[in-house]
Amino acid sequence: MGSSVLTTKGQIVIPKAIREKYKLKPGTKLIFKETDSGLMLQPVDASFIKSLKGIAKSNDPRPMKIWWAEYKKEERELEDRKLNLHEPSVKYQAKTKSIKKKK
Numbered sequence: 001m002g003s004s005v006l007t008t009k010g011q012i013v014i015p016k017a018i019r020e021k022y023k024l025k026p027g028t029k030l031i032f033k034e035t036d037s038g039l040m041l042q043p044v045d046a047s048f049i050k051s052l053k054g055i056a057k058s059n060d061p062r063p064m065k066i067w068w069a070e071y072k073k074e075e076r077e078l079e080d081r082k083l084n085l086h087e088p089s090v091k092y093q094a095k096t097k098s099i100k101k102k103k
Contacts, residue, residue, distance in 0.1 A: 014041075 002015030014024060022043065024030075029044040042048060060067045 002018050004012040004015065006012055018024070024043060030041050031044055031048075033040040033042060
């Protein structure tokens with residue numbers, strides 16, 4: 001068992017022995033879980049992702065690839081309406097002088 005100190009920036013260093021044991025490399029994402037006995041760190045890896053399979057069930061029988069594309073299209077249309085992007089935009093024309101080269 002190792003220990004670490006929380007810095008003023010809220011950072012901790014995971015002891016080398018623990019990093020090696022759990023194969024934690026720089027850039028590994030970790031989640032903090034609150035338990036009755038305290039905090040638990042869990043790496044977000046393939047096994048963690050697989051453990052979430054089926055957690056968000058959909059009532060839509062179509063494959064996710066199809067309904068997700070439709071959802072994103074609706075979302076973009078809504079954002080366009082919010083930002084008034086469907087209106088023809090007024091083009092800005094900068095006033096510039098032509099500079100002729102001297103011969």
